[in-house]
Amino acid sequence: xxxxxxxxxxxxxxxxxxxxxxxxxxxxxxxxxxxxxxxxxxxxxxxxxxxxxxxxxxxxxxxxxxxxxxxxxxxxxxxxxxxxxxxxxxxxxxxxxxxxxxxxxxxxxxxxxxxxxxxxxxxxxxxxxxxxxxxxxxxxxxxxxxxxxxxxxxxxxxxxxxxxx
Numbered sequence: 635x636x637x638x639x640x641x642x643x644x645x646x647x648x649x650x651x652x653x654x655x656x657x658x659x660x661x662x663x664x665x666x667x668x669x670x671x672x673x674x675x676x677x678x679x680x681x682x683x684x685x686x687x688x689x690x691x692x693x694x695x696x697x698x699x700x701x702x703x704x705x706x707x708x709x710x711x712x713x714x715x716x717x718x719x720x721x722x723x724x725x726x727x728x729x730x731x732x733x734x735x736x737x738x739x740x741x742x743x744x745x746x747x748x749x750x751x752x753x754x755x756x757x758x759x760x761x762x763x764x765x766x767x768x769x770x771x772x773x774x775x776x777x778x779x780x781x782x783x784x785x786x787x788x789x790x791x792x793x794x795x796x797x798x799x
Contacts, residue, residue: 643672644727648789651720655785661716666723673726692729699733700725717784724792735799740791747790751782 647669655661677693701722707713713721728736 641676641727644669644676647672648792652786652789655716655783659781659783660714661720661785663716663719666716666719669720669723670726673723677726689729692731693726696725696728696730696733697722698725699730713784717788720785720788724788727792728795732795732799736791736795739794739798740788743787743791743794747787748782 647665651661651665651669654665673693677690701718704713704718704721708715708718724736725733
């Protein structure tokens, strides 16, 4: 399988997003929009400019599956909003044919990186997910919660999924 040089800007943006999330614990919307623009151009360039093209349809289906799956995780406070948008972009990149392979690698990499992150921070498992409700404002307040950046895990999982498929 030959390397697709048309995806070089996409991989560069994914690397920048992963590093930015690891440093700042946030993903700028501008980077997500630029990534989605490059993915759209790449999809149209590889297809026949038809909305009902199989590759474009598969990309849109995978985008919506991952976006709505990520939204469910967002509503239960398991993911941040930027990670949900990045997950949708990754679904758009992969299409429906590689979703299970990516999901396998996502779970595997999450376990390995999460364990390493836990050991690196030297925190107990009990301190990771303690949430209490504030009686005055009704907003959730997190105490003793370790926030792990998820974009680097998504990028590593995508690289492993692409490499091992």
